[in-house]
Amino acid sequence: MRDIPSPRIEDVRRIADEISRVLDEVCLSRVGDGEVFLFGHSHIDTAWLWPYSETRRKILRTFSTINGLFKMGYNFTYVQSGAQNYRWLEDLNPELFDDVGRLISDGRWLPVGGMWVESDTQLISGESLARQFLYGQRYFMDKFNFKCEIGWLPDTFGFSAQLPQIMRKSGLKIFITHKVMWNDTNNFPYHAFVWDGIDGSSIIVHILPLTYNGILTANEIHDLWVKYLGKNYAPAIHSYGYGDGGGGPTFTMLERVKLLSKIPGLPKLILAPKQDEYINTMLKSSGNLPHWHGEIYNEFHRGVYTNNIRIKNLMWMAENEVLWSEFLSTILYLNKLGEYPRKDLLECWEAILRSQFHDVLPGSCCSEAYDEAYAELERVIGRLKAISNDAFKNIIPTSSNGPLRVAVFNRLNWCWKALVELPKGLFRDQNGRIIESQEFNGVNYGIVEVPPLNYTVLTKFSDSEIVGGDGDVKAYGVDDGIILENEYLKVKIGFDATVKSIYDKMLHWEFIFSEGNLLKVHVCKPGAFDAWDIEESTIKDPGVKLIIIDPPRIIANGPVFASVKYALRYGESIVNQEIRIFKGSRLIEFKTHLNWVDKGCLLKAWFNLNVKSEKAHFEIPFGVVERSTIKVSSWDKAKFEVPALRWMDISDGEYGFAIISNSRHGYSVDGSTVGLSLLKSSVMPNPWSDMGYNEFTYYIYPHSGDYYSGEVYRRAYEVYSGVKTLVFKCDGEVPLMKPIIKVDGGILESLKLSESLDGIVARIYDISGKGCEVNVEFNDVFNVYEVDIIEDNPKLLAENAKTFRISLNPFEIKTLLLIKISIPS
Structure with a gap:
């Protein structure tokens, strides 16, 4: 440009066009430099150095920015995880939400992850992990007619060895992460590989080698390709856009990428890949990919297993209470004693899943974030206890007269002896045995044998002093x-x-x-x-x-x-x-x-x-x-x-x-x-x-x-x-409830109404690691289907059944859909 005296704009344009032409020729002559799939993205922490209330504003600003870039005509693919983010947007700005929906329909905006939030995967129950995908995927399908096929947890602090099975049974085909690049001891050996879970399920994993907050410079793309260990197997992947607190790609990045694609020595950049294009490319490579077996342990951030006692205590209490509420509400509903509180339970689940975000539950947020998270979980726990109590009261026949009784309910599929708080006095069980009890700090404790998936009733027969023991303890x-x-x-x-x-x-x-x-x-x-x-x-x-x-x-x-x-x-x-x-x-x-x-x-x-x-x-x-x-x-x-x-x-x-x-x-x-x-x-x-x-x-x-x-x-x-107890009065004998389901073998993790409201869902898994036979018995006639974790793809197992038998492979998770059959009298 210095060789052009007094340059006019026409001269500048002519020289620029000539430079562009030469670069295009060089790029076309390049062979074997590899490919990089580029995905615009904004990593938006559900909470971190800010509370949920601020994240809502971050989402609004970020989504508005991305929508504006598309309106300016930029051709790129944007990916965004977390159904929670979209739910907040839906409430805050319906018009912008509709714009995002149109971009998803056009294939330019891809929901990824299929989860409610980018959660922790090691400190939450298996059922919580299943619900992350159930409610995440169903939200995307309900709102956008879109099922996520790309798993997305770039910043989570380690990955459970059951994720391959859970992800595959939730509709995912590829899993993308980055956090293993932070290892402090060993360099993770693969950037594109097949991950085999403990049950034998497998999923393709693609590692972001540099970052999930790229800025699209030539040095960045060069470093990415140099470090990428999967060159012989599959294209690389790169995520660009400001993140953690939102932001996403900028017009500067999108302008710069036009030049990056013309720089010799850099790999070919695929700027606007479609979901199917990316997935099919990786699936074609899968036969040549190396395998990794078992957990993906993050050699960093080991303190998150322990930090913040209160949030972890509240989480396990909420997880337990919501399963109790679903269990008792299902019994209530099937026995036609009340309605199933689906809306209330869904709102509670959403709050629980929100607090499982990978900074909230691990204890790595600011105090303001925890002020909101603690208060929300405490409200949820109280709400769930009320749902359980209301259901229990309607299941048990009561009256204003009669002896004082205590019903003790067990939601586990085996019999066990529970430590129970009882009113003062002496109680007998339904077989006439006196409940041995002990007073401590003003509370009367007894050990009660509880039947599987059912309740037992104790009856007070005396106000006498508590019976002494035989000295066994x-x-x-x-x-x-x-x-x-x-x-x-x-x-x-x-x-x-x-x-x-x-x-x-x-x-x-x-x-x-x-x-x-x-x-x-x-x-x-x-x-x-x-x-x-x-x-x-x-x-x-x-x-x-x-x-x-x-x-x-x-x-x-x-x-x-x-x-x-x-x-x-x-x-x-x-x-x-x-x-x-x-x-x-x-x-x-x-x-x-x-x-x-x-x-x-x-x-x-x-x-x-x-x-x-x-x-x-x-x-x-x-x-x-x-x-x-x-x-x-x-x-x-x-x-x-x-x-x-x-x-x-x-x-x-x-x-x-x-x-x-x-x-x-x-x-x-x-x-x-x-x-x-x-x-x-x-x-x-x-x-x-x-x-x-x-x-x-x-x-x-x-x-x-x-x-x-x-x-x-x-x-x-x-x-x-634990158990749930109800103190009540009732004249005469209290009839025992026939359990709606008996499960002998495996672990019955949850029992709930199906999301489609047409049946009951029971989730069972093998914990032995050797596989097991499971015998199931109903109190009525059901058609039995196996469905996936997101309650899709039904496969008929038994028709008009009151009993049936299934086999579980080692560590296999089975989700059963039970549809009640009306038999004419």
């Missing part, structure tokens, strides 16, 4: 501590508040090698990602043992349970614990109350076990994953802190030891030493995280055999699903 002092003892166990608590011994009297085995429940504080100051991270040096730190300020003392001594209480201190922080054992059970309960003020701490409970195994098992949503206890490979060494949903178990085949915890998900396992993380007091982005009063309960469970034969999974379901 007791607490007593010895020279070096206190003994808690029942029919199975003899547990010694030392005066330093550690568990010195757990001796099983039936198995004749000592489970503790040196000491258990040793509470220690480890310095945890990881730096830039304070709420997210735990460093290996923190786990290896010897830690500081808490100081006794109130020595162990007996506070309950049978006949239902015996317990010891004590208090410990670290700095200015106080820990109160009560250890309980129960009649007829191997469970040992640790009720924990914290008043914490010290920052930069990781509080762990350590157990040094007399059980040796090279493998340990950990519950994940709808399944179990096996991890090494021996740190040989770099992949094993990176797993110095790992997640579990509700339990972990280490067994040698003959003896096993499990820790059961519903809201404390982080574990360290090294040989026979196991540590459960109880608290992580981070300062960024929430300086008040886990400060003040918090409470939670965890259990240890010594047993014979492995996790399955020792029924670890059942104990976890029992203590956290």
Whole structure:
């Protein structure tokens, strides 16, 4: 341009056209430089450094910007996840929502993910994960006649080994992520691969090698192609547009891409791919792709399994209450005793799913975000309890007269003995047996055997004092501590508040090698990602043992349970614990109350076990994953802190030891030493995280055999699903309800009205890892279909059936649609 004296605009245009022509010729002569699919995108965190209320505004601004770019005539493909985002837009700006719908119909705007939000996948129940896809996909189908086929979780902190099955049964064909590129120990070996889940299901995975917030520069595209490890198998993929807090692509990026496609040395850029074009390209490559088996563990952000006790407590309570509400409402509806509260339950589910976003539940949001999330979940829990209570009251026949009774309902598909709060007085069960009970802190407790998927009724027969026990459960002092003892166990608590011994009297085995429940504080100051991270040096730190300020003392001594209480201190922080054992059970309960003020701490409970195994098992949503206890490979060494949903178990085949915890998900396992993380007091982005009063309960469970034969999974379901009780009066005998369904084998996770309102949906899965036979019996005649997780693609299994049998493959999830048949009288 400097060679043109006094250039006129015509000269500039002529030179520019000549440069463009030469570049076009060079580009056309290029062969074998590869391809990159480009997707415009805006990563919009449902909450992070801002609350939900601000995210609504971010969505409005971002979607308006993208719509404007399309109106300006730019040709590109934009992808956006999260049905929640579209739901907010629908409420805020119906006109813009309609514009987005037209862009989706044209194939220029692609909903991706098929989920309600980009959720966590390791700390939520299997049913919650299924509902993320059920309600996400159905929203997109209802509003846009569009089914997502591209899974999209670029920023989630690790991926459950059941995701391939859940995604495939939710209509997805490809899964796109990025977070494994943040690994701190091992470089993830593949960027395009087939991911095999624990049940044998598989899905193609495509990794975004650089970022999900690209800006489309030449250096960025060059670096992407250099780093991309799938060149020999499939095109690369790149996501561009400002994100985290929204924004998306800009006109500058879209103008720049016109030039990028003409720069020699860069791969061919596919600017406006259609969903089918991208998916078909990847499917054609699938036969040549390498395979990855099992979980995709994120070697980073290990603190999110523990951070923020309150949000994790509220989540498991909400998950449990919503399944109870659906279960009781289904019984109510099928027995024609009331309406199914579909709208109320859907609104509750949407709130629960919203709080499972990958920064909210993991504990990595600002305090303002949690002000909204806590309040919303507390409202939901209250609303769900009211739904359950109303349903229960309508199921049970009551009157104003008659003896006082207590109905105890069990939603699990096996019989078990539950600890139940009862009114004062003596009660008999329906077989005439007196319920042995115990008063503690003004509450009357009894152990009640509950039938599967049904209720039992207790009847008060006396105002007399509570019946004493036979001494099966007791607490007593010895020279070096206190003994808690029942029919199975003899547990010694030392005066330093550690568990010195757990001796099983039936198995004749000592489970503790040196000491258990040793509470220690480890310095945890990881730096830039304070709420997210735990460093290996923190786990290896010897830690500081808490100081006794109130020595162990007996506070309950049978006949239902015996317990010891004590208090410990670290700095200015106080820990109160009560250890309980129960009649007829191997469970040992640790009720924990914290008043914490010290920052930069990781509080762990350590157990040094007399059980040796090279493998340990950990519950994940709808399944179990096996991890090494021996740190040989770099992949094993990176797993110095790992997640579990509700339990972990280490067994040698003959003896096993499990820790059961519903809201404390982080574990360290090294040989026979196991540590459960109880608290992580981070300062960024929430300086008040886990400060003040918090409470939670965890259990240890010594047993014979492995996790399955020792029924670890059942104990976890029992203590956290619990029972529902109703105190009422009724004249005469209370008729027993015939269960609407009996399920023998597998785990019945949920029972609900179908989304199409034409039947009942039952979800069953195998947790043994070996497969199982499931016998199902109904109280009426049904046609039985298998459907996928989003309740689509029905396949007839049985007609006019009152019983039928199905086989589950190892870790298989089956969703059954039961349509009631009207038989003419």
